Amino acid sequence: MTAIFERELYPYKRHADQDAAAPVRRKVVIVGAGPVGLAAAIDLGRQGVEVVVLDDNDKVSFGSRAICFAKRPLEILDRLGCGQEMVDKGVIWNKGKVFFGDRKVYEFDLLPETGHRRPAFINLQQYYFEDFLVARARELEAGGAPLGLRGKNRVAEVVDKGDHVALTVETPEGPYQLEADWLIACDGAGSPIRSMMGLDFVGRVFEDNFLIADVVMEADFPTERWFWFDPPFNKGQSALLHKQPDGVWRIDLQLGWDIDKDEEKKPEKVIPRLKAMLGEDVKFELEWVSIYTFQCRRMEKFRHGHVIFAGDSAHQVSPFGARGANSGVQDTDNLGWKLRAVIEGIAPEALLDSYDVERVHGADENILNSSRSTDFITPKSDMSRIFRDAVLDLSEHYEFARPLVNSGRLSVPCVYDGSPLNSADALHGPARTRPGAPCPDAPLEGGYLLDRLGDRFVLLAIDAEVPEDGFEEAGVTVEVLRLSAADDVTGELRRRYLGDEACAVYLVRPDQHVAARRAGWNERFMRSALRRALALGGDEA
Amino acid sequence: MTELVLTPNIGTADDFYADLLEAHEGLSKAESDALNARLILVLANQLGDPQMLRAAIAAAKLPRG
Ligand SMILES: Cc1cc2nc3c(=O)[nH]c(=O)nc-3n(C[C@H](O)[C@H](O)[C@H](O)COP(=O)(O)OP(=O)(O)OC[C@H]3O[C@@H](n4cnc5c(N)ncnc54)[C@H](O)[C@@H]3O)c2cc1C
Numbered sequence: 224m225t226a227i228f229e230r231e232l233y234p235y236k237r238h239a240d241q242d243a244a245a246p247v248r249r250k251v252v253i254v255g256a257g258p259v260g261l262a263a264a265i266d267l268g269r270q271g272v273e274v275v276v277l278d279d280n281d282k283v284s285f286g287s288r289a290i291c292f293a294k295r296p297l298e299i300l301d302r303l304g305c306g307q308e309m310v311d312k313g314v315i316w317n318k319g320k321v322f323f324g325d326r327k328v329y330e331f332d333l334l335p336e337t338g339h340r341r342p343a344f345i346n347l348q349q350y351y352f353e354d355f356l357v358a359r360a361r362e363l364e365a366g367g368a369p370l371g372l373r374g375k376n377r378v379a380e381v382v383d384k385g386d387h388v389a390l391t392v393e394t395p396e397g398p399y400q401l402e403a404d405w406l407i408a409c410d411g412a413g414s415p416i417r418s419m420m421g422l423d424f425v426g427r428v429f430e431d432n433f434l435i436a437d438v439v440m441e442a443d444f445p446t447e448r449w450f451w452f453d454p455p456f457n458k459g460q461s462a463l464l465h466k467q468p469d470g471v472w473r474i475d476l477q478l479g480w481d482i483d484k485d486e487e488k489k490p491e492k493v494i495p496r497l498k499a500m501l502g503e504d505v506k507f508e509l510e511w512v513s514i515y516t517f518q519c520r521r522m523e524k525f526r527h528g529h530v531i532f533a534g535d536s537a538h539q540v541s542p543f544g545a546r547g548a549n550s551g552v553q554d555t556d557n558l559g560w561k562l563r564a565v566i567e568g569i570a571p572e573a574l575l576d577s578y579d580v581e582r583v584h585g586a587d588e589n590i591l592n593s594s595r596s597t598d599f600i601t602p603k604s605d606m607s608r609i610f611r612d613a614v615l616d617l618s619e620h621y622e623f624a625r626p627l628v629n630s631g632r633l634s635v636p637c638v639y640d641g642s643p644l645n646s647a648d649a650l651h652g653p654a655r656t657r658p659g660a661p662c663p664d665a666p667l668e669g670g671y672l673l674d675r676l677g678d679r680f681v682l683l684a685i686d687a688e689v690p691e692d693g694f695e696e697a698g699v700t701v702e703v704l705r706l707s708a709a710d711d712v713t714g715e716l717r718r719r720y721l722g723d724e725a726c727a728v729y730l731v732r733p734d735q736h737v738a739a740r741r742a743g744w745n746e747r748f749m750r751s752a753l754r755r756a757l758a759l760g761g762d763e764a
Numbered sequence: 765m766t767e768l769v770l771t772p773n774i775g776t777a778d779d780f781y782a783d784l785l786e787a788h789e790g791l792s793k794a795e796s797d798a799l800n801a802r803l804i805l806v807l808a809n810q811l812g813d814p815q816m817l818r819a820a821i822a823a824a825k826l827p828r829g
Contacts, residue, residue, distance in 0.1 A: 613801035623809045 227350050231281045232357045235375035241399040249275045250566060252390065252403035254378045254416060257284055258349065259534030259551035260409030261356035265303045266559035268363050268370030270678075272566055275401075276360075277392060281374030283350040283357075286511045287435045290346050290465065290473050291545035295636040295661060296552040297341040298735070302678050305359045306341065309352065313345030314466050319448035321618070321628055325455050328619040338715035339664040340671040344633060346467050348437075349548065381406065381419050381530070388529050405562060406530045409551075412518075414536035420527060426520020426590070429541060429597050433515050434476040434487060438497065440507035441470065450630040452600070452615055456499035461600050463630070464500075471510060474500070475542075477601070484514045517541035517597070519590045525554075526579045533558060538586035540593040543600065543631035550589050553636060554582050560678065560733035564757060569698050574758035577644050585637040592632045599629035636661045639736060646730075646739035646752040653722040662735045665715040667706065672716065675704055678733045680753065685716065687726040689744045696753045701730070732756055768819040 233256065240247045251267055253260045256278035267274040292309065300306035317333045335343035357372070364370050379398065380391035388406040392399055408416040417424060444464065451462040460477035467473055476496060478487060486492060493512050501507065521538035525531060534551030558578050564570035602608035617624035639645065639659035648657050655663060662683075665672040676683065680701045682693055686708060693703045711717055721727055730739040730752050739752035754760060774780050787803075788796045811817055 609797050609801045610805075613798055613805055616798070617802055617805055621806075624805060627805070 227283060227354065228285050229282065231374070232283060232354070233278070233372045233374040234281050235373075235395055237394075237396060238371070238373060240401055241394065241396070243399075246389065246400035246402045248387065248402040248404065249273060250403070251275070251405045251407065251562065252277065252388070252401065253407045253409055254278075255409035255411060255534075255536070256280070256353075256357070256372060256374075257409060257411055257534065257551075258289070258352055258356060258548045259555060260407070261353065261360060262299070262303060262552050263407055263409060263533060263555040263559065264370055264372070265305075265356065265360050265363060266555055267563065268360065268368040269303070270559070270563050271369065272563050273369040275371045275373065275403075277373050277376040277378055277390075279375070279377040283353040286513055287437045287473065288349040289352070289542075289545065289548040290348060290467055291549075291633070292345050292347060292352070293545065293549050293634040294339060294341045294343050295634075296549045297345065298664065298673055299552055299556045301341070301674065302556075302735075303356075303359065304362075305355045308355045308358075309347060310341065310345060312351055312355075312468055313347035314446055314468055315342045315345055316446045316448060316466065317343070318445070319450065321615075321630065322449065322451040322454060323612075323615040323619070324453055326619070328615055329625055331625070338666050338713055340673065341664070344545075346465060346473075348467055348471065351468070352548070378410070378416065381416050383420065383528055383530060386529065404529065404566070407558070407562075408530060408532045408536050409534045410536050412535040412539045414532070416530070417522065417532065417536055420530065422527065423523055424520055424539075425523075426518055426539070427594065428516065428518045429601065430480045431516065431597075431601055432478040432480065432482055432484065432487075433517070434474075434478055434493065434496070434512065435515055436474045436476070436493060436497065436512045437467070437510040438472050438474060438507040439470050439510055440472060440501070440505060442472075442501070442505050442507070444472070452611075452630075454500070456496070461630070462500060472507075476500075478514070488512055488514055515542075519594050519597075521583070521586045521590060524579055525582055526575050531558065531562075531575065531578065533582075537582070538590070540589050541597050543596040544589070544593050544634055545631070546589040546593055546634045549634045550585055553585060554578075556734045557582055557585075564699075570757040570759065577642060577758060581639045581642050581644075584639060584642075588637045589634070596629050596631045600631075644732070644738060644756045644758065646748070646755055649739070649741040649748065650724060650727050651722070651742070652724055652727055652740060653719060656720050656729070656737055656740065658737050658739055660737050662729075662731055662737060663719045665711070665719055666713050667710045667716070668712055673735060676731055676735050678735070680733060680738075680756070681731050682749065683720070683729040683731055684744070685720055685727050685729075687728045687743055689728055690746075694746065694750065696750045697757060697759055699753065699757070701749075701753060730756070766816075768816055768823060770823060 250273040253264050253276045256276050264274050264276045297306050320330045321328050377393040379393045382389040388403045390401045446466050449464040463475040465473045519540050525537045533554040540546045561574045602611045614624050614627045642659050645658035682703045684705045693701045728741050728744050732738050738756040
């Protein structure tokens with residue numbers, strides 16, 4: 224298991240850029256080959272946009288990090304070409320138990336909505352995720368995509384030159400200079416680039432420590448999420464047990480604020496704690512142990528001229544609710560098509576400001592949810608503890624109290640309500656597919672809707688007449704996906720996209736969010752909607 | 765949407781009040797606090813409507829002045 228941490232996935236190799244007489248200019252440079260940097264690189268590379276990824280390291284990220292990946296990121300990974308590997312390797316789960324003190328207060332089944340290609344969640348170690356992403360990037364590179372991955376390339380200096388960025392990169396063979404039209408900073412929560420640029424990162428530190436342990440055990444615990452409030456084996460604190468592939472279990476133990484971190488990390492301290500939790504006779508091995516303090520914070524703006532921040536460098540949340548990597552992947556989904564449109568001269572740079580608006584909105588939603596979970600798990604006042612305990616006591620007896628129990632609300636994609644790219648809603652359709660919303664999947668004859676939407680601007684016409692060849696506007700060809708009741712094998716397409724309407728036309732963005740919708744085809748309306756979605760200032764039809 | 769009722773609405777006011785006090789009899793401060801919290805949650809669920817709940821919280825804070 225530890226072998227995966229040690230394998231050099233993208234070992235250092237000297238690149239011609241290091242020997243160039245003058246700094247070489249690249250279209251896009253991504254700093255950081257974590258999950259977010261890699262996803263961004265794959266997205267751009269496969270669309271033919273030249274992209275170079277620089278990382279300090281050359282291996283997967285070490286130790287216990289993300290384990291829970293939600294449906295939307297899996298759908299995005301389908302588009303990037305590695306969703307199947309994730310789902311094949313991952314553990315699918317829907318059930319859980321909640322314990323309070325020494326008793327189980329209730330069990331739940333998330334009963335995920337049917338009619339989606341992908342499950343609501345899978346559990347998978349972050350190192351597998353990164354491994355799949357690197358393999359996919361390599362595959363694209365081998366197929367001729369303009370994508371390069373440079374290990375042991377540490378960015379030491381970044382200078383904003385207005386219309387481009389100048390970088391100094393340190394390597395085992397000394398430094399070199401590089402230039403980028405666009406720089407995407409995916410360099411993690413401690414983002415050196417953020418510091419080099421003197422930018423803020425404000426928010427709330429939760430005064431608490433969590434021991435995160437991954438243990439390998441042969442145990443017949445079911446594939447469920449178990450969460451304890453105030454258990455006998457961790458008095459006054461919380462605990463979590465969750466299954467990962469390969470017989471690995473994630474254990475989170477809340478430790479409180481005033482502790483000696485180095486002491487608590489020692490196996491002689493950790494093992495008795497785990498035995499108290501798992502039972503004396505359960506055999507286990509520690510794969511990894513670490514202690515974290517969590518924070519909820521974000522940058523004020525994610526775009527600073529030609530430097531764009533994505534993932535943990537831009538926003539950080541506590542892990543309850545599995546939002547870090549999930550939302551970072553959604554950042555790249557939002558950014559990829561916009562950056563390409565700007566680089567190709569189709570859209571003005573202002574389109575990138577909508578990345579800021581939309582993803583700041585997403586980050587705020589995640590921070591809000593994650594802060595609320597933390598406030599429930601760790602009550603901050605006597606009264607908040609009284610209410611928390613009251614909810615848990617009631618939940619044992621009455622179903623009504625269970626939705627109030629908050630041990631982490633799992634990540635769902637945000638709707639870009641109020642985005643400048645949205646056109647006014649012109650369909651009395653379901654709220655979940657309003658402009659700004661991510662398109663929900665639906666089964667079709669022989670496949671699924673999201674695969675058919677792909678990653679281009681597309682007119683989704685359901686039982687509606689639209690021009691067969693779509694239309695062209697501002698240099699973009701909008702293709703048509705025409706569907707009818709006959710394709711709708713389960714009725715979900717109707718429920719999710721029509722509601723009580725007889726027909727509808729949707730303009731869907733390359734990131735599969737709804738830009739506009741209307742009860743029927745109207746050329747002026749859709750042309751204007753497309754221009755608006757490209758920040759070209761659509762005018763009202 | 766109906767308004768939050770802030771005029772007399774409990775038919776048997778004295779009985780209710782007596783029941784409330786009786787429920788707390790013999791409890792420690794901590795037990796009473798817990799009972800009150802549970803009661804608030806039960807009542808809140810009965811009310812259900814988010815606007816009404818917000819209005820109830822505001823009313824409980826007492827008007828300023
Ligand atoms: C205990 C724990 C549990 C979590 N659970 C979940 C979960 O269940 N679900 C979820 O979605 N998220 C979870 N997260 C969050 C998730 O791990 C992060 O959000 C995710 O790793 C962020 O990815 P990133 O690519 O933005 O940054 P990182 O993964 O931090 O990657 C940053 C990269 O930048 C490189 N780098 C940094 N500085 C430089 C430099 N100067 N030059 C070159 N390279 C540089 C680093 O080497 C690194 O490879 C969890 C986190 C923790 C700690």
